[in-house]
Amino acid sequence: MILRKIYPNLQNDLFKGKAILLFGSRQVGKTTLIEQVLEGYEDQLLLMNGDNSDDRETLANIGLTALRLVIGSKKILFIDEAQRIENIGLTIKQVTDRIKDVQVIATGSSSFDLASKINEPLTGRKYEYELYPLSFVEMVGHHGWLEEKRLLHHRLVYGYYPEVVQQQGVSDCVRTLKALTESYLYKDILAYEGMQKPQMLSKLLKALALQVGSEVSYHELGQITQSNSHTVEKYIDLLEKAYVVFRLPAYSRNVRNEIKKGKKVYFYDNGIRNAIIDTFTPLDSRLDTGALWENFLISERVKYLAYRHDFATAQYFWRTTQQQEIDYIEEVGDQLSAWEFKWNSKKRVKFPTSFIKAYPNSKRNLVTSDDFEAFIGMQT
Numbered sequence: 001m002i003l004r005k006i007y008p009n010l011q012n013d014l015f016k017g018k019a020i021l022l023f024g025s026r027q028v029g030k031t032t033l034i035e036q037v038l039e040g041y042e043d044q045l046l047l048m049n050g051d052n053s054d055d056r057e058t059l060a061n062i063g064l065t066a067l068r069l070v071i072g073s074k075k076i077l078f079i080d081e082a083q084r085i086e087n088i089g090l091t092i093k094q095v096t097d098r099i100k101d102v103q104v105i106a107t108g109s110s111s112f113d114l115a116s117k118i119n120e121p122l123t124g125r126k127y128e129y130e131l132y133p134l135s136f137v138e139m140v141g142h143h144g145w146l147e148e149k150r151l152l153h154h155r156l157v158y159g160y161y162p163e164v165v166q167q168q169g170v171s172d173c174v175r176t177l178k179a180l181t182e183s184y185l186y187k188d189i190l191a192y193e194g195m196q197k198p199q200m201l202s203k204l205l206k207a208l209a210l211q212v213g214s215e216v217s218y219h220e221l222g223q224i225t226q227s228n229s230h231t232v233e234k235y236i237d238l239l240e241k242a243y244v245v246f247r248l249p250a251y252s253r254n255v256r257n258e259i260k261k262g263k264k265v266y267f268y269d270n271g272i273r274n275a276i277i278d279t280f281t282p283l284d285s286r287l288d289t290g291a292l293w294e295n296f297l298i299s300e301r302v303k304y305l306a307y308r309h310d311f312a313t314a315q316y317f318w319r320t321t322q323q324q325e326i327d328y329i330e331e332v333g334d335q336l337s338a339w340e341f342k343w344n345s346k347k348r349v350k351f352p353t354s355f356i357k358a359y360p361n362s363k364r365n366l367v368t369s370d371d372f373e374a375f376i377g378m379q380t
Helices: 007-013 032-036 055-060 065-070 089-097 111-118 135-144 146-148 152-158 170-194 198-210 218-222 229-242 272-274 289-307 353-358
Strands: 019-023 045-048 076-080 103-108 126-130 245-247 262-269 316-318 325-332 335-342 363-369
Touching: 007 019, 007 032, 007 126, 019 032, 019 089, 019 262, 032 076, 032 103, 045 245, 065 089, 076 316, 089 103, 135 146, 135 289, 146 152, 152 170, 152 272, 170 198, 170 272, 198 229, 198 262, 198 272, 198 316, 218 229, 229 245, 245 289, 245 316, 262 272, 262 289, 272 289, 289 316, 289 325, 289 363
Parallel strands: 019 103, 019 126, 045 076, 076 103, 335 363
Antiparallel strands: 245 262, 316 325, 325 335
């Protein structure tokens, strides 16, 4: 069993009088995690699934009396893919408020769909978590640092989706990743909000995948996808809320020529990114190793901060109109920390003088393939 970082938190939240909500894309292990948390509670568990039409019909707009009959003597109501059930937020609210000895757990594969149906009715009545593909730290906990460090080249190409991690051969990894992208990227996402432009989505994903580590322009992406800036932004927002990509804004405070409205887009998983461009060449033969390394580090940092419920850390990149750039910046209160990422530890790094002058009290760090564990939250 691979122990997820939020496992103990979920266990501690059971029977505290609040609903437990778990967000994350399909196939990241939400159901498996909840099953692990509920081990020993099987006799007390009622499992409902929003992908099942009968369950959807049963729980949609259900009244309190009928809800009591459905739950019966069970003490845990687990609703998988809850975002597909009409007015599910009000249903969960009824259980939390009126059937107080029953613990509700709901999972959803899209934050916007489930959150919009749940957050308002459940204000003050929920514990909320996000689950991502497996992390380096979680895999170290599973089979040790030495083995996971040995697999680093493989992870940068094939990523950390649980089903991919469990595959024995490269061909099986490729097949699994292609199945994942075709099912949840192109079918699931297009089903949300009536999105019916598969060609545009495919072009946009490929453009974003090829621009990992570079600043993106909605206007340029619109030209590539034969669309407009507004549609591009809407689709990126959709991809972000479905846990496919996330945006990193530009940092700007003191320097006159800092980029103020720039943004970069990263993928939560390297394997999904490589599947989109259908490139699984070994790391040593690739021209995009630096981009893969950057995407890996920032996505692992996002997991680390999310799992410790760090809401105070703001994340950015930094660049000037003269093309001076820093890969990654965090701001906590008035403390600024900057990182440069280099796959090759032998390359020298010099932080831009304009940045040092503007932010003399900032902390500046280098992360390489020889020394990255502390950056992604591994305790040494």
